[in-house]
Amino acid sequence: MNTNWMKKEVSHLFDQYDDYLEERLGYTPLIENMKESLGQDISVLDYGCGGGKVSRRLVAKGIRKVTGVDISQTMVDKASSHIDRGNSSYHQIRSGVLDFSDGTFDAAISCYVLINVTEKSMLLNIAKEIYRTLKNNGIFYILDTNPDSSGIKFSSFINGEQGKQYSDGESKPVYLNMPGGSVFKILDTCWHKETYYAILNEAGFKNIELFEHCDNESDKDIGDAQNHPPFVMFKAIKC
Numbered sequence: 001m002n003t004n005w006m007k008k009e010v011s012h013l014f015d016q017y018d019d020y021l022e023e024r025l026g027y028t029p030l031i032e033n034m035k036e037s038l039g040q041d042i043s044v045l046d047y048g049c050g051g052g053k054v055s056r057r058l059v060a061k062g063i064r065k066v067t068g069v070d071i072s073q074t075m076v077d078k079a080s081s082h083i084d085r086g087n088s089s090y091h092q093i094r095s096g097v098l099d100f101s102d103g104t105f106d107a108a109i110s111c112y113v114l115i116n117v118t119e120k121s122m123l124l125n126i127a128k129e130i131y132r133t134l135k136n137n138g139i140f141y142i143l144d145t146n147p148d149s150s151g152i153k154f155s156s157f158i159n160g161e162q163g164k165q166y167s168d169g170e171s172k173p174v175y176l177n178m179p180g181g182s183v184f185k186i187l188d189t190c191w192h193k194e195t196y197y198a199i200l201n202e203a204g205f206k207n208i209e210l211f212e213h214c215d216n217e218s219d220k221d222i223g224d225a226q227n228h229p230p231f232v233m234f235k236a237i238k239c
């Protein structure tokens with residue numbers, strides 16, 4: 001069974017995790033790409049917003065309006081309780097079903113969420129709902145851990161066991177290094193890159209692109225992220 005994000009303890013631990021690497025090689029390139037493509041006077045859906053870490057960054061970088069949704073009320077409560085949330089709001093959803101009209105959002109993001117979904121049919125439902133609620137020419141960004149990085153020692157996490165090839169849809173442990181030296185183990189689902197393309201394509205998205213960022217310039221120790229991209233970022237357009 002994958003990680004239970006409804007649990008307060010899980011929500012608390014995830015909040016404590018230092019997401020420097022996600023920030024540097026995930027959220028920052030995503031937000032820069034979004035602003036270059038659409039500007040900042042936009043309304044963005046953060047699907048699987050968790051405690052609002054990404055939503056708050058979007059707001060801090062000048063995005064006009066952010067709407068976060070998550071299946072976990074615990075996570076929604078955490079996101080809603082932050083004082084620096086600016087023009088963002090948070091709502092609980094039932095998996096895959098969005099309570100928004102067609103064509104509501106200019107862009108949507110889903111960061112480290114699809115690896116928590118265990119069924120391909122559910123991935124497709126989510127992609128279709130996001131497609132429906134985006135405006136024409138709206139952009140959907142997905143960020144996830146890289147399915148091709150099993151066992152690589154990044155500074156803050158190890159994604160899967162070294163040397164193991166995970167099949168599409170297989171359960172995979174991820175070990176997050178926590179402040180103080182403890183390790184927080186979560187259980188994800190490995191989705192191959194082909195599956196992301198297939199799901200996005202079937203939901204109706206076009207111009208699907210994949211970005212994988214490494215880093216040779218960080219002042220901090222980032223482990224093997226100098227040579228291996230820790231994350232995948234997909235960008236897809238509703239046209």
Ligand SMILES: C[S@@+](CC[C@H](N)C(=O)[O-])C[C@H]1O[C@@H](n2cnc3c(N)ncnc32)[C@H](O)[C@@H]1O
Pocket residue numbers: 005006047048049050051052053054069070071072075095096110111112113116117
């Ligand atoms: C690893 S956290 C990521 C949170 C946030 N996106 C971030 O980058 O900090 C994964 C989140 O996805 C949510 N989630 C898992 N499955 C979901 C689903 N089917 N629909 C919506 N949210 C889901 C969980 O409740 C959890 O808050």
